[in-house]
Amino acid sequence: MESLGHHCGVAGVRAPEPRNVPETLFYMLFSLQHRGQESCGVSWEEGGAWNGRKDLGMVAPVLGSLLGESHPSRLGIGHVRYSTAGGGGVQNAQPLVIECNKGRVALAHNGNISNGALLRRRLTGEGSIFQGSADSELILHLISRSRQEGREGFLREALNTLEGAYSLAMMHEDALVAIRDPSGFRPLYVGKKGGATYVASETCALHAVGPMPYRELRPGEVLVADSEGERSFFLEPRLPPRRCIFELIYFARPDSEVFGQSVHAARTRFGEALADQDSGRLAADVVVPVPDSGNIAAIGYARRAGLPFDFGLARSHYAGRSFILPTKGQRELAARLKLHAVPEVVAGKRVVMIDDSLVRGTTSRIIVNLLREAGAKEVHLRLAAPELKWPCYYGIDIPDRDQLISNRLDPEGIAREVGADSARFLPQDRLLAALGDRDGYCCACFDGRHPFPPAAGGKEGA
Template sequence: MLAEIRGLNEECGVFAVAGHAGASEICYYGLHSLQHRGQEGAGIVISDGKRLQYHKGLGLVHDVFTREQLESLKGTLGVAHVRYATAGGGGLQNVQPLVFQSHHGGLAIAHNGNLVNAERLKEQLEDEGAIFQSTSDTEVLAHLIRRSRSRTLAEKMANALPLLKGAYSFAVMDEHQLVVARDPHGLRPLSLGRLGDAWVVASETCALDTVGAVFERDIEPGELLVIDESGCHSQRFISKAMRAICSMEYVYFARPDSDLEEINVHAARKRLGKRLAEEFPIEADVAIGVPDSSISAAIGYAEQSGIPYEVGLIKNRYIARTFIQPSQALRERGVKMKLSAVRGVVAGQRVVMIDDSIVRGTTCRHIVQLLRDAGAKEVHVRISAPPIKHPCFYGIDTSTSGELIASSLSVAEICDVIGADSLEFLSLEGLQAGIGRDASMPQCGQCLACYSGHYPTAIYPSTVLPYEKQ
């Protein structure tokens, strides 16, 4: 994917295992398969039944962990995390899982998503004497758990979670058990699998496949799952709400080999490409996709239109990740370092280039120029999703409309900015039909807020702690 140079990034990936003697190694391979969800930092926490041991650091998974470090993390229970910073910013203190110690024992928390009322809750907790170790919104849950007077970890979480507003998939662990939960709308994915007698939880099913686990089911929105020596136990911590899984998971974030709530991501992207060809046909000689996330849509576009699919752009997989570059100028130069046009494919041809999104427009402009420099006679851009006009508050780093070119410019104006011969975006109806989440499915809801501006939750709720109402 080109998330790191396009300015569109998912916050993180969560992985956990319970009941496996090689928990640290299972977590390591699980994180590798979720690396696309976060490249800033990684961490693994393991319990041997008596204490929590952990290692985490900045960088990619293979840079953070050595064989010796993994072998030192001995135990059968583990929680792991890869992170891209949105809420709270960067720094080692925000790399997850966050680990806490008290006279009650240890606690480790991994979180995918973003809490829209975190700052309000932080202020209240600090007024009551809480001291935060990080600037991450995730730490709010630890303080709410600690303040609960309930007896078990599951009961404490069941009391705390309804106070949180926004997107969250949590994996929380103490020395003896794993507790996982998903927000009432199911904005972020979370799946459950079996690996022999062990249980595995992951943000995407591709991670289950990597470690050899068999998919059991998706964690339900509003569900709290407790996994301990006695087995796996499910309960609800809140009544059902409108289901609204993030549509960008299907369009861009998830790996093509993952299944999200019974829908294969690659198949969904192909359908988006086919629908795009139906809505906006064009006379062209070759159809190409921007690697990696747009390849599936480009194949679908080619199949539907009859235009031959070709590999017109090559991704250099060994160049340094451009998201760490400190300036926009270097980010833009990183496009040429990361992508190359195949002159033998595009020279003298009318090219239709399929991409999944235009955020700021800078990267798309540079890719169009790459194709022209390689001799393309015409470059027509087709986007397999509607224009992103509204910021996301649920874990994607587009927090203001000013970052989004489609919030202020028309399609024709964006076309001029990127220098294409034509530009079209898939319709909202086409997106919903292409993903395949129709009303006949019990889990049909999607979050379309970045396209429509209609959010499934209040964005700035004034949630108060229970004792303030007394």
């Protein structure tokens, strides 16, 4: 698919005795790189002092030097960040670290506070000073301003003010605190190994440490791990859970589990559901994924339809990201450098081309054209998600409504615009049925039913 930005991934470690926590965080963040490539950072305790390293850039160049160093530590957190245009800058790189009336606090945030703009205006009006534009800083202000004594009290008071999505890894004094918002928009997992507690946005980051038993934090759960062990308390829910279905469609790594589901298995079922929809309505010769986003749904489609699956599109892993190039011509050239059609697979064939979802449609038009140039007789575009029509206020950077192709055209019009013989989406009811659990998911970018309305200007996040 065309790139949609994701706002971040978090990781944390609390060990009973000193070990190289920053090194472990490097491996965990490396596994979460797909959740944010703009900046990254770690904070850790060492000999009673707090240290940190963060900068703009990917995990390997920014944090790779940690691998050759020794940092005996019992506590640390880390973050990878994606930012919208204007929201980047090293001042927004995380973890954020403060010393306040509640002690030392470090914060790593995944999500977006949908009433963040409103809260920021209120706090600024009351004299608060913000260093960056990310709404994660709000959480630190709210913690500092709470009149409640004790960790549970001030966290409850601060977090109850927030609407929207937040999965947090925090250091508070000698404790690791992991928090999942009461709607459970973003995933957050906790695992145990060798007496240490590990938290991460996705299980792939726990696997990077090694095999370990793990579980998902429940919506609203606040897990504290310190020298006395682990315990949890729960924030009051305002709404039933609203897990972001886009995590399963596109964002999470396929080898991860999120929301108690294998991402790979979920995407396979989405592909099967697409095939069921076409059953008896489409004659085709080969199923070709748009790599890598369409790979797994295409496997499910091909298996269910009884058609051969093949890589009719090859992807160069050395081409840069096309969406940041300034002109349409440059973006098209970049897409052509990134993807190549394989004539041996598609020439003379009726091709079912599978992708996970459709944003602007520009990349799909280029890819359909590549398949035709390579000799494809027919190209049928299939999307393993419903039509994307609405913005997200909970941590995913979706373009403005007028840029989303599904707001301009119906599937027949989309097929014409991208040059395909047909285009079909997976309807929302079939998507949810494929998960076997219709309740508890946010589908607002498809159906416009946003669980929390946005405060004006409240789209920037962490």
